[in-house]
Amino acid sequence: MSWFSKFLSSSIGQKVIMSLTGIFLMLFLIVHLLGNLQLLKDDGGEAFNTYAFFMTHNPLIKTISYSLYAFILWHAIQGIRLWQANKAARGNVRYAVAHTRPNERNARNMAWFGIIIFIFLILHLWQFWLQMKMGVLPPVEVEAYDHPVQNLYLPVAAAFQNLGYVIFYVVCMVVVGLHLWHGFWSSFQTLGINHPRYTPLIKGIGVVYAVAVPLGFAIIPVWMYLMG
Amino acid sequence: MKLNLKIWRQGGKYKGEFVTYPNLDVNPDMSFLEMLDVLNEQLVSQREEPVAFEHDCREGICGTCSLVIDGQAHGPMKGTTTCQVHMRHYHEGETIVIEPFRAQSFPVIKDLVVDRSAFDRIIQSGGYVSVNTGQAQDANSIPIEKEQASKSFDAAACIGCGACVAACPNSSAMLFTSAKVSHLALLPQGHVERQKRVLAMVAQMDKEGFGKCSNVTACEAECPKEISVENIARMNREYLGAVFVSDKKMG
Numbered sequence A: 001m002s003w004f005s006k007f008l009s010s011s012i013g014q015k016v017i018m019s020l021t022g023i024f025l026m027l028f029l030i031v032h033l034l035g036n037l038q039l040l041k042d043d044g045g046e047a048f049n050t051y052a053f054f055m056t057h058n059p060l061i062k063t064i065s066y067s068l069y070a071f072i073l074w075h076a077i078q079g080i081r082l083w084q085a086n087k088a089a090r091g092n093v094r095y096a097v098a099h100t101r102p103n104e105r106n107a108r109n110m111a112w113f114g115i116i117i118f119i120f121l122i123l124h125l126w127q128f129w130l131q132m133k134m135g136v137l138p139p140v141e142v143e144a145y146d147h148p149v150q151n152l153y154l155p156v157a158a159a160f161q162n163l164g165y166v167i168f169y170v171v172c173m174v175v176v177g178l179h180l181w182h183g184f185w186s187s188f189q190t191l192g193i194n195h196p197r198y199t200p201l202i203k204g205i206g207v208v209y210a211v212a213v214p215l216g217f218a219i220i221p222v223w224m225y226l227m228g
Numbered sequence B: 001m002k003l004n005l006k007i008w009r010q011g012g013k014y015k016g017e018f019v020t021y022p023n024l025d026v027n028p029d030m031s032f033l034e035m036l037d038v039l040n041e042q043l044v045s046q047r048e049e050p051v052a053f054e055h056d057c058r059e060g061i062c063g064t065c066s067l068v069i070d071g072q073a074h075g076p077m078k079g080t081t082t083c084q085v086h087m088r089h090y091h092e093g094e095t096i097v098i099e100p101f102r103a104q105s106f107p108v109i110k111d112l113v114v115d116r117s118a119f120d121r122i123i124q125s126g127g128y129v130s131v132n133t134g135q136a137q138d139a140n141s142i143p144i145e146k147e148q149a150s151k152s153f154d155a156a157a158c159i160g161c162g163a164c165v166a167a168c169p170n171s172s173a174m175l176f177t178s179a180k181v182s183h184l185a186l187l188p189q190g191h192v193e194r195q196k197r198v199l200a201m202v203a204q205m206d207k208e209g210f211g212k213c214s215n216v217t218a219c220e221a222e223c224p225k226e227i228s229v230e231n232i233a234r235m236n237r238e239y240l241g242a243v244f245v246s247d248k249k250m251g
């Protein structure tokens, strides 16, 4: 094995993969949220459709989004592998008395949260992203371009009129929040970034991130459902 | 006071099961291990096989005692080894569940005794200083600042008991290994070989089949010496440095 594959298969290397791909995903979520917030504008989807066209046609952003797909898969596969290896390391006999401190709960359930997020992602991509990619959405004129763009606003607005879907979406955002409540801090600790001077700050920002970003996503379907 | 003990028995006539010993007469001044001694005396007088458990110093410094008591390695008190837990913390009629440390890399030998030799092999892989450090030095002849020495000493307080592995849902040995890596890397004598050391010790830790740290921090909470997970971050830094900027061979 080369030194690099030895590193990637070591326990620390595997965690570094989780951490770096996780940080990339967290950065992406911010950009994604800024885009989605365009849905709250009362302009019949004008701003949102403009944004959607830009994101799918700018070459730089297209490159980043291909790495994004790869990183999500890498993060998910590596996460499940770690989960299985860790269960195997623990063995089959469980403690008769389980003692878990409340602050450990999220960390202990990272894989379950991840699996729920993964199911959400499949559905999410199937519903919106695939339609966009296949170009089956009706065209609509927007001010920013001198040609019509795909009307992604239509399926989004339709989905958010379905109460069941809105509830599912909100629940999944809670799960994302729990994943990141632990994940944000954890990704720094994994990289060796832990110091009495700034670790409290990292933990604080992590909590703010884990609450604010999923909340921002969740507000949109709720708002659009209520506004009809 | 009377206490009920529910103890994991494995080996001999026991296939690996809990056995309840009710109404044991316990003096509140006894230590936890003294209570087990009393139980064993009774078992021996009844011609029963005594409960196997490990102990040595019984003063909280050797790391030999183990036990998971009511779901916590070394019992309910923070920063306390099993041998330093006293029965005054328990109440009349309580049932105490006693289990061995559970991890694939710590197989049960008998009852509450597990094989922790995986830790010895991690130490053998690099937990030492092999450069010639000369005669015992005069005090203060090797300059080192107080804060640095204290950090090293905090890590050196690790007694190698394995509670971190027992507490971790992943059975990860990162807290133990990082304590050893930190304690040596922070001192001038150990600094020289620190890259070689961290590569070898992490490789051995992985080879022993311990889990991979998810930063749950159960280890820190249950460690009888309150070793901080800051050491794990330090080990990860040391490791990344050794992999990416040193020329040392990877184990």
Ligand code: HEM
Binding pocket: A015, A016, A018, A019, A020, A021, A022, A023, A025, A026, A029, A075, A076, A077, A079, A080, A082, A083, A110, A111, A113, A114, A115, A117, A118, A176, A179, A180, A182, A183, A184, A186, A187, A188, A190, A191, B212, B213, B214, B215
């Ligand atoms: C929105 C998408 C996601 C983001 C932003 C995200 C972010 C993160 C972050 C930052 C960590 C901490 C890494 C560390 O401890 O060093 C993490 C850990 C983890 N993630 Fe994700 N994740 C996402 C989706 C997923 C998915 C889809 C899965 C699996 C199907 C998953 C499984 C895991 C697991 C198992 C861990 C724990 C690894 C460990 O510490 O052992 N995640 N995630």
Ligand code: SF4
Binding pocket: B157, B158, B159, B160, B161, B162, B163, B164, B165, B175, B176, B179, B219, B222, B223, B224, B225, B226, B227
């Ligand atoms: S780090 Fe703590 S729990 Fe782990 S072996 Fe050392 S003293 Fe025991």
Ligand code: FES
Binding pocket: B054, B055, B056, B057, B058, B059, B060, B061, B062, B063, B064, B065, B081, B082, B083, B084
């Ligand atoms: S018997 Fe030595 S630490 Fe408990």
